[in-house]
Amino acid sequence: AVCLTSVALLDPGKWHHVIAVWDPAGAGTQTIYIDGAQNATQGLSGNTGFRDGTKRVTIGNRPFGGTSSYNAAFAGSVDELRVLNRAINAAEAAAHYGSALAGTFAPPPPNQDLRLTIPPNAFSAPVRFHVSNNPQANPLRTAPPAIATALLSPPRNETGAVTTLIAGSIVEFVAEVNGVPFTADLGSPATVALPYADADANSLVDGTDPPINVGSLRVYLLEETPPRWVALAAPVAVDTVTRRVSGRTPHFSVFALFGTSGIGSADEVNVYPVPWRPGSGGRFDSVSPANCNGGSGLCFDKLPTEGTIRIYTITGEQVVELGFQAANANKLAWDGKNAAGRMVASGVYFARVTGFAGASRILKFAIER
Numbered sequence: 001a002v003c004l005t006s007v008a009l010l011d012p013g014k015w016h017h018v019i020a021v022w023d024p025a026g027a028g029t030q031t032i033y034i035d036g037a038q039n040a041t042q043g044l045s046g047n048t049g050f051r052d053g054t055k056r057v058t059i060g061n062r063p064f065g066g067t068s069s070y071n072a073a074f075a076g077s078v079d080e081l082r083v084l085n086r087a088i089n090a091a092e093a094a095a096h097y098g099s100a101l102a103g104t105f106a107p108p109p110p111n112q113d114l115r116l117t118i119p120p121n122a123f124s125a126p127v128r129f130h131v132s133n134n135p136q137a138n139p140l141r142t143a144p145p146a147i148a149t150a151l152l153s154p155p156r157n158e159t160g161a162v163t164t165l166i167a168g169s170i171v172e173f174v175a176e177v178n179g180v181p182f183t184a185d186l187g188s189p190a191t192v193a194l195p196y197a198d199a200d201a202n203s204l205v206d207g208t209d210p211p212i213n214v215g216s217l218r219v220y221l222l223e224e225t226p227p228r229w230v231a232l233a234a235p236v237a238v239d240t241v242t243r244r245v246s247g248r249t250p251h252f253s254v255f256a257l258f259g260t261s262g263i264g265s266a267d268e269v270n271v272y273p274v275p276w277r278p279g280s281g282g283r284f285d286s287v288s289p290a291n292c293n294g295g296s297g298l299c300f301d302k303l304p305t306e307g308t309i310r311i312y313t314i315t316g317e318q319v320v321e322l323g324f325q326a327a328n329a330n331k332l333a334w335d336g337k338n339a340a341g342r343m344v345a346s347g348v349y350f351a352r353v354t355g356f357a358g359a360s361r362i363l364k365f366a367i368e369r
Contacts, residue, residue, distance in 0.1 A: 004030040006039045015079075017097045023087035036097030038090055102191075107131045114171060115193035115244060122186040128176045135172035135254050141181055142172055142254050146227040155220055155229040155258055161268070163258035164212060166205060169194055170256040185250045189233065193246035194219055194257050203240070203326035204305075210261040213305050214238060215329030219247040222254035229258070261305065268302040269353045275366040278336060284368075287333060295333025298365070303330045304355030314348045336367065345369070 010016050019033040028044030059081060064072035080100070088096070104117045111131050118127075136144045147170065154163050171194065175182040196217060197206040204211035217238055220229040232247025232255075239246070245257055276298045277284040292299035300309055309322040309332065320339045324332045338344050346369045354360040 004032060004040055004042050006032050006034060008034065008039055010034070010076075017100050019088070019093050019096060021087050021093070025087065033090070033093040033097070036094040038093070105129070111171070113195035113244070115191075115246070116173070117191035117193070117246075119186075119188040119190065121188050122190055123175070123177060123182065124187070125177050127182065130174040130176060132172045133168075133170075135170060140172050140174045142222065142224065146224045147222060147254055150222055150227040150229055153228065155231065157216065157218065157231070157258075157260060161260050163216075163218075163260050164208070166196060166212065166217070166257040166259060167207065169196070170254060172254045173252040175252050183251065189248035189250055190252075191246050192219055192232065192249050192255055193237075193239075193244040194255060195242075195244050196257060198240075198243055201240070203329070205259065208261070211305065211326075212259040212261050213326055213330065214240065214259075215326075216259040216261075217245045217257050218259065219245055219249075220256055220258050221249055222256070224253070229256070269300060269304075269361050269363065270302060271298060271300050271351060271363045271365050273298070275368050276336075277368045279369075289333075292333040293329050293331040295331075295335070297333045297335040298367075300324075300332045300334070300351070300353065300363075301330065303328065303332060303353065305330075307353065307355040309334070310352045310354075312350045312352070314350070319344055319349065343369075 004020075017035050021029075021031040021033070022044075023029045023031070024044070029041055030044060031041040032039045058070060060074040060078045061070045062072050063070055099120050102117050102119045104115060106112055107114050107116075107129070111133050114131065114133075116129065130140050132138045132140050135142060136147050151165065154165060157163050173192070196214065198204065198214055199206055203214045205214060205217070215238060218236060219232045221232055222228075223230050232249050235248070237246045249255070273284040273287065275284055276286070278286050278297070286297045287295075287299040289296050292301075303309075303324055306325045307323075309324065311319040311322075311334065313319060318339075320334070320337065322332060322334060336343055344367065346367050348364065348366050351363045351365065352360055353363065
C-alpha cells in the first residue's frame, strides 16, 4: 500500500474541507487538498488499483497494527461526504472548496445592519431576497394579524421566564426562487443575525425599562399556524462587538429579538456541580470556562443583572464576597478561594445571592477535596 500523509496539522475545533485524489493516469499520483490548496502529493509507484487487496474503501476509519478490524477511527467528525468517479485537478479542487463556503449577505440601507448567512445547499436554484423592517405596516408575505396575535403571547426562554420584545427588532425575510416565494425548509439551516442597540457598551439594551440584559437576547421565528414565536436553533451567538444576535433557521418568515431583564430577581439562581469535587475528572469536577462565562470552578447560574454572592461556612463565618454585573451574562464562577486567596477546605457551605434590588436566595452546597 502507498500511504500519503498531509504536511500540515488541522486546527482543533474547526471544520476543514479535505479532498483526496487518486489519479491512475501515467505513473499515477495521490494528492491531498486542504481548504482548496494542495497540501501533499506523491507518485503511486506502479500501483494500479484504488483498493488495497480485498480491504474495503473507508473514510474516517482504517485497520492499524496488522489487524483486520477497523480500529483506527478519525478523532473528529466527518460531514457532507462526496465521492467522484474521476480524478480532479487543482483548479477543480479550489472550485469545490469555494462552493462549500456559506455566503454572508448584508441588505442595502436601511437594513444594512441585518445579516444572512446562506449555506451552499440551502436552495437548488438562484434566489432573490426581500426584506421588510416593519412587516406589521409593510408586509411582504406574512399577514400582519398573525404577527399581532403572536405578540399577545411573548415567548418563554430556556429557563421558562417570559421574555420581552426588543422594540424595532421585528423583520421579515422572503426568499424568492424563480419568481415564487420559497416557503419550504432549506436544504441546510441559514443563519439570521439581528442588530441590537448598546451605544454605551454596558451590556444592557438601550431604551429598555427595566433594562434588558444583552446576554439574554435570542432570535425568535414566527410560525404562523398557529401564530407563535419559536426560538432559533443553536448555536446561538450574541456578538457584543458587532452588536448582533444570531441563530439558525430552517426557513424564512418573520423574526424578532426577545430578552429578559433579570433585574433584582434571584428566584432562579442555582449552583453546580453539587457536590463540587475539584480535580476529580468526573461530572462533579470544576465547570469549564466555556460553560461559565470564562470562569472555572463552582458556577452560579441564572444570576440577576447585578448583585453580590456571599459565601459562608456552615457555622456562619463569611468566606468571601463576590460581585457580579451585567457583563457577567448571568453566570459567575468561584475558584474555591477565601478572601485571603487560600483554598477552602472540604465541607458544607452556604451562598447568599442578593440582587441590587434586594431580592435574595440562599443556596447550600458541599466541597469534597
